[in-house]
Amino acid sequence: MNIRLSKTKYLNGLQCKKLLWYIYNEPDAIPEPDATTQAIFDQGHLVGEYAKKLFPNGVEVDHSETFEAGLRQTRDLISKRVSIFEAALTYKRCYARADILEPVADDNWDLIEVKSSTDLKDVNYHDIGFQYYLYTGAGLKIDKCYLMCIDNSYVRKGDIEPCKLLKKIDVTDEIKTSYSTMVENNVAEMVKAINSKTFPQIDIGAHCNEPYDCPLIDKCWSFLPERNVFFLYRNNKLPMTLIQEGVFELDKIPEKYEISAKNQIQVDCEKTGKPYIDSQKIKEFLDTIQYPAYYMDFETFASAIPMFDNSSPYKQIPFQFSVHVVKEKGTKPEHFSFLADGTDDPRPEFMAKLKNVMGTKGSVIAFKASFEMYILNKCAEVLPEYQQWVDSIDERIIDLLQPFSDFAYYHPQQDGSCSLKKVLPALTGKSYDDMEIGDGGTASAEYCRVTFTEDNKDKKKVRKLLEEYCGLDTMGMVDIVEQLYSFK
Ligand code: SF4
Numbered sequence: 440m441n442i443r444l445s446k447t448k449y450l451n452g453l454q455c456k457k458l459l460w461y462i463y464n465e466p467d468a469i470p471e472p473d474a475t476t477q478a479i480f481d482q483g484h485l486v487g488e489y490a491k492k493l494f495p496n497g498v499e500v501d502h503s504e505t506f507e508a509g510l511r512q513t514r515d516l517i518s519k520r521v522s523i524f525e526a527a528l529t530y531k532r533c534y535a536r537a538d539i540l541e542p543v544a545d546d547n548w549d550l551i552e553v554k555s556s557t558d559l560k561d562v563n564y565h566d567i568g569f570q571y572y573l574y575t576g577a578g579l580k581i582d583k584c585y586l587m588c589i590d591n592s593y594v595r596k597g598d599i600e601p602c603k604l605l606k607k608i609d610v611t612d613e614i615k616t617s618y619s620t621m622v623e624n625n626v627a628e629m630v631k632a633i634n635s636k637t638f639p640q641i642d643i644g645a646h647c648n649e650p651y652d653c654p655l656i657d658k659c660w661s662f663l664p665e666r667n668v669f670f671l672y673r674n675n676k677l678p679m680t681l682i683q684e685g686v687f688e689l690d691k692i693p694e695k696y697e698i699s700a701k702n703q704i705q706v707d708c709e710k711t712g713k714p715y716i717d718s719q720k721i722k723e724f725l726d727t728i729q730y731p732a733y734y735m736d737f738e739t740f741a742s743a744i745p746m747f748d749n750s751s752p753y754k755q756i757p758f759q760f761s762v763h764v765v766k767e768k769g770t771k772p773e774h775f776s777f778l779a780d781g782t783d784d785p786r787p788e789f790m791a792k793l794k795n796v797m798g799t800k801g802s803v804i805a806f807k808a809s810f811e812m813y814i815l816n817k818c819a820e821v822l823p824e825y826q827q828w829v830d831s832i833d834e835r836i837i838d839l840l841q842p843f844s845d846f847a848y849y850h851p852q853q854d855g856s857c858s859l860k861k862v863l864p865a866l867t868g869k870s871y872d873d874m875e876i877g878d879g880g881t882a883s884a885e886y887c888r889v890t891f892t893e894d895n896k897d898k899k900k901v902r903k904l905l906e907e908y909c910g911l912d913t914m915g916m917v918d919i920v921e922q923l924y925s926f927k
Contacts, residue, residue, distance in 0.1 A: 442630050446535045446569045448550075449622075452629040453565055455646055459629055460638040460655055469654050475880055476652075477910035479555070479900045484741040486555040488540060489601040489744065490587055494539060497522035502536070508537075517579070530576035532626060534794075537570055539587075551575065551607070555743045557591045557753065559608050562650040567610060568618025575619075584614040589752045595745040604744070604752070644679055664688050666709065670855035671702050672846075701846045707776055708851040719846035722927045728920070729839055731801035734763040734772070736912040737814055738905070740883040746891075747784035757814050758886055760784045761909040762796050763917050768924075772917050778905055782891060786818050790825050797832065806859045806916055808838035842923065863915040866922050871911065876904040 440463065444452070452459040461468050472740060474479065498521050503510045509527040516523045520542040527536045539551035552567050567584050575581055590606040632639050643660055647653045663669070666689050668678040677696060690709040698706070704715045720855055739755035750756060758779040763772040775796040779785030797803065805811040812833055819826040842848055843857040850865035860878065864870040871877035876885055882905055889898040 440634060440926070442532055442633055443529070443534050444626055444629060445533050446533075446566055446573075449533070449569045449626070449629070450562060450566060450650075453562075453625065455653060455657070456629065456632040456639045456649065457641040458655055460632055460635070461655060462861070463633045464638070468658065470657075472654075475884070478884060481885050483553075483555040484745050486589065486605075487553050489554040489599060490539065490551075490605055491524055492601045493605070494522040494524075494541065497524050497539070499524040500527055500536070502527065528577040528579070529573055530573045530745040532630060533569070533573045533576075533622075535570050535573050537574065542869060543582050545580075545582075547580045548574070549585065550581050551585045551587050553605075554586060554588045557589045559586055559610070560650060564610060564613055564618045565772070568614050568620075571614050571619040571624050572622035582611075583609060586610055589670055589743055591752045591754075593745070594751050595748055597748065599744060625892070627809075643682070645675075662687075666690070666851075666854075668692065670705065671698070672705060672855045672857075674699070674702055682755070701849075704849050705851075705855060708849055712851060714848065714850040715846065716762055716926050717847040718926055720845060721842055721923050724842045724847065725920070725923055725927055727802070728804070729802045729835075730768055731764055731766045731798060732773075732920075733797055733801060733803045733835075734765070734913040734916040734920075735797075735803055735805050735811060736761050736916070737811055737908055738879060738882045738886070739814060740887050740904055742887075754817065755814055756786065757789050757818065758890075759882075759905060759909050760789065760793055761906075761913040762793070762797075763910075764796070765917060769921075772908065772914070773830045774914075776906060777908060778902055778909075780890070780902075787822060790815075790818050790822055794828055795824065799831070801835065802835045802837045803835045804839050804920070806839045806912070808836050812836060814845045839919065848923070848926065859912060859915060863919060867915065867918045869911070869915055869918060871908075874908055874911070876901070876908045881921070882908055903906070 442463070448462060451462060498516055500509050500512050500516065500523065503778060509525075513523065513526045513528060516526065522542065523540040525536045525537065526540045527534070537550055538553040541549040541551060541914060543549050548641075549759070550567065550570055552563065552570065554563060554816065556563075563586050567586065571581055572586055584606045587605050588608065590604060593600075593603045647656055647659065653659075654912040664687050667687050668681045668689055671678055671688050675692055677698065681687070681692065681696070690706060692698070708715050737757045739757045741753045741755045743752050745751055745754070747756070760777050762775045765772045766776065777789060777792040779788060812829075815825075815829045815832060819829045840857060843853075843862050848866070850862075852865035853861045860871055864872075876882050885901050886905060889895040889901045
């Protein structure tokens with residue numbers, strides 16, 4: 440096979456040679472990127488556009504024609520000593536496009552890799568190391584190597600300022616002394632793996648999600664039984680050991696393995712098929728609830744490029760809340776909700792409307808309440824007139840996650856998770872399964888699509904689905920507490 444290894448495929452090969460084999464030999468087995476992955480790609484593209492603004496005289500190589508035409512144009516621009524975007528070069532079996540090549544003194548070039556992340560990861564070193572190997576092999580003199588990524592301390596004031604949004608990290612030493620020197624051998628091993636008749640025998644492991652979620656997880660992990668040892672709560676190491684020893688099922692873990700008290704509860708529940716209930720702990724939790732009780736849930740979105748003044752990269756912006764108010768224990772809840780509309784910053788209206796419905800006394804109940812308090816405090820930083828009120832909410836807040844993360848209650852159907860999405864169906868039979876919007880990531884993506892893009896013909900329907908989804912979160916919490924009372 441005539442193999443040309445791009446930097447993306449080189450990184451795929453570093454993650455797993457089995458994945459690389461499939462990419463070349465059975466590409467149809469690789470599923471298309473899902474909406475979340477595609478959204479990450481789109482963010483990366485947008486960040487790249489801002490990076491280019493830092494090089495106003497830069498020229499972008501046109502890759503719309505043939506592969507060779509891109510290479511020719513790159514060589515032409517190199518001879519002209521201009522800043523180049525997407526410069527394409529080949530060397531031996533390798534091919535890459537540099538995000539930015541910047542001409543510097545003595546016929547040298549600086550190599551700049553742009554990422555939408557906020558910090559430097561090992562995979563970035565490998566990425567730049569591959570490019571350094573290739574470009575120097577192709578005859579360029581590279582002086583400095585940089586990762587250009589998002590500075591999450593940036594606070595938007597007016598138009599985006601690319602020089603503040605982006606920061607440059609010098610990785611020259613690591614690249615020259617280490618990461619570029621391993622490329623030749625790595626490429627040789629990858630080519631050998633690609634050319635083998637069958638895929639390399641590689642066990643599943645932590646590498647399946649590191650540095651990226653592998654698109655073949657469903658395929659490679661399909662041998663596991665439905666109820667397997669990866670359900671062990673907050674236990675990353677033992678499942679791999681068990682798999683290597685041929686122990687796959689949660690209820691078949693040999694006693695010689697020491698497991699935590701919570702994991703033991705899981706295993707016991709798995710064997711009996713019945714839930715574990717610590718009535719005393721549940722009572723202690725329920726006794727902290729004071730009525731009227733306000734069940735509260737937020738939906739948020741975040742973007743690499745801050746969309747509003749006084750917001751920062753990847754900082755969560757709340758756009759929706761649902762509140763169910765139970766005036767007295769056992770009475771019918773009253774529902775209040777807010778879903779922002781329009782393209783303005785939703786935070787002022789969100790805070791005003793929320794404050795209106797939250798009353799001044801009684802418990803405020805959220806599931807993983809630290810998130811809701813974080814959002815409120817972040818909003819109060821921008822809208823300080825709310826800080827005192829946020830502090831008062833903090834004094835009233837109760838985390839409904841607590842009895843589940845403490846394993847005061849555990850049901851085998853939770854599958855080792857204490858998330859609301861798992862607890863609610865296990866405890867009440869209500870489920871998110873049939874909902875078109877049934878998780879926070881989809882809610883955020885769909886809200887942004889119909890609010891900030893022109894792909895919004897179904898806006899009315901999406902907003903209705905969002906209302907249903909967020910409403911189920913808080914009504915679900917009401918139902919969970921009702922169930923817990925029955926165990927008291
Ligand atoms: S799922 Fe894991 S073992 Fe399978 S190809 Fe991906 S990284 Fe390799």
